[in-house]
Amino acid sequence: MVRLFCERVCQGTARRAWDLGEREVRRSVPEGPWVLVTPSYKTGNPDNDTIPEAVRRFLDDPVTRRRLVGVMGSGNRNFGRHYQAAARQVAAASGRPVLLELELQGTRWDVEEARRVLDALDGALTEGSSGPGRPA
Template sequence: MRTTPVYYYSSASGLVRSFAERLDRPVFNLAERQHRMSRVDGPWVLLTPSYKTGNENNDTIPEAVRRFLRDPTNRRRMVGVMGSGNRNFGRHYQMACRQIAERSGRPVLFEFEIAGTPWDVTECRRILAELDAALAAGHDVQLG
């Protein structure tokens, strides 16, 4: 059974990277040019933080994520979105994840705050394992 990879963006703080690396599956950091410029070869999941600096005109989606999603193959093969956020952002909490899910028609699979807790990691692993099984069984997972 194929293990669905997770492509993520992590800033210099490394909080999202720390979470992604605990998922026990292939993970690729979109902050690294080689991954950001790559094309996926099958179903994959996006893990993105949301950022908001207080300026209403600033977007919450990291530019590296935008660049990766500009590739039509990458967009088509994305099967779900997960988000990291900070509740201090108020109504902007998880906005990047939710906007990408809405625009792409893909589900939000999981959301967690900041670097996540051990429970978050365990729960996210369970959800991703279910996704792997559904994909392997050929269930109707939107690939565009």
């Protein structure tokens, strides 16, 4: 569902999505600022509750973590207090914002909102490219 959402967000734009389900992608380091879109998966293990293993591994790299600018989550409200737990945990641990929360593959509105948020981030990063605080 996350993959489908990302494809719809990127469709007809210059934006690209990389699938962390692919090993080569997991082993790579983003060349610049990037946004994580993650599902949440409650495993029943309280120590490793909802962050997908692929996301965990990708975030092991400090440069990858430093270049992360924000998080979007795909979840399902049926999971109650665990709704969006992975996106919220990554955001809290990294100090980055949750940019968007959607259910399952998201609605057309979610796709539009994601594009709006990403365009705004692009604008902010371009404006601030010579100033302090830019993720590098």
